[in-house]
Amino acid sequence: MRARIYCDDKYEAQKLASLIFVKDSAETNIVSILNTVKDEIVIELKDKSAHSILLRDESNVEVFADFVQSVLEGNHKIQQAITSGTMVEIIKA
DSSP: OOOEOOOOOOSHHHHHHHHHHTTTTTTEEEEEEEEETEEEEEEEEEOOEEEEEEEEHHHHHHHHHHHHHHTTSSSOEEEEEEHHHHHEEEEEO
């Protein structure tokens, strides 16, 4: 399963990809979505830190939240997060 999430800019896309998935250990790093406000999401990581990410619009916030819900519930794991410009393709299994 995969989803394409469009961020506000290239920096936000790189930030999202690096925060939710650690390539070296192939580990899912996100543990919860703390808040959503319009086109912004605030996520909590395993180290208990919180990070804000600006997405392109509210529909991308909804797509992201829906897609990672099964990851947060422990039913799936993120396998890869690939950036291309402002887009992040997230793959889970």
